[in-house]
Amino acid sequence: MASILLLYRTRTGFTKKYVDWITQEIACRTVPWEQINNVDINSFDIIIYGAGMHAGRIQGLREFKKMTSGLVGKRIVVFATGAAPNTEEIVAKLKADNFSENELIHIPFFYFQSGMNYEKMSLSGKAIMKVYSKFLELKNNKSDIEDGTSKAILNSYDHSCRAYIKPMVNCLKEFLTKDGGTHIIG
Numbered sequence: 680m681a682s683i684l685l686l687y688r689t690r691t692g693f694t695k696k697y698v699d700w701i702t703q704e705i706a707c708r709t710v711p712w713e714q715i716n717n718v719d720i721n722s723f724d725i726i727i728y729g730a731g732m733h734a735g736r737i738q739g740l741r742e743f744k745k746m747t748s749g750l751v752g753k754r755i756v757v758f759a760t761g762a763a764p765n766t767e768e769i770v771a772k773l774k775a776d777n778f779s780e781n782e783l784i785h786i787p788f789f790y791f792q793s794g795m796n797y798e799k800m801s802l803s804g805k806a807i808m809k810v811y812s813k814f815l816e817l818k819n820n821k822s823d824i825e826d827g828t829s830k831a832i833l834n835s836y837d838h839s840c841r842a843y844i845k846p847m848v849n850c851l852k853e854f855l856t857k858d859g860g861t862h863i864i865g
């Protein structure tokens with residue numbers, strides 16, 4: 680029976696919200712990154728990593744890749760949450776900036792739009808967003824995406840949606856069917 684570990688990092692709660700939705704559909708052991716030492720990752724067949732975007736990078740992905748690089752016979756799945764909308768152009772850039780071509784062949788990747796939470800953001804996070812929104816505001820010849828982003832990031836908002844997880848849930852269900860798992864809920 681295939682078992683699933685879902686490791687995640689969350690700073691302002693969006694990734695945790697998606698983790699909760701995923702675990703309502705697929706039974707997994709969920710572990711926040713800070714508690715990684717309490718778990719034997721080698722005892723799981725499928726290892727999922729989820730985290731928020733930070734200046735174009737999936738937070739902590741490099742450490743996660745390092746940790747799982749020596750593992751044999753595991754299925755690895757990664758998802759990211761971010762304020763940007765889920766467009767083909769944005770997701771293509773995100774993949775190119777965070778994965779090698781070879782990794783993209785072996786690691787299914789999913790992107791879920793979330794939002795911005797200024798109430799829970801660190802002071803440094805707030806400062807970075809302020810500088811970035813000013814930079815976009817002053818930029819000449821903004822693309823539609825940059826124009827939309829400069830307005831969207833001024834305030835807190837939440838565009839998270841449970842339906843966005845469907846492709847990832849389907850991928851996990853396919854793995855479980857192939858690997859002989861019985862962890863599908865509902």
Ligand SMILES: Cc1cc2nc3c(=O)[nH]c(=O)nc-3n(C[C@H](O)[C@H](O)[C@H](O)COP(=O)(O)O)c2cc1C
Nearest residue numbers: 689690691692693694731732734735761762763793
């Ligand atoms: C400093 C900072 C940088 C960010 N950079 C990006 C980014 O490059 N792309 C994006 O889509 N969202 C970006 N965001 C938004 C977060 O990725 C988004 O809110 C994410 O869901 C946060 O996840 P968490 O609440 O689980 O930590 C950024 C937020 C902060 C505070």
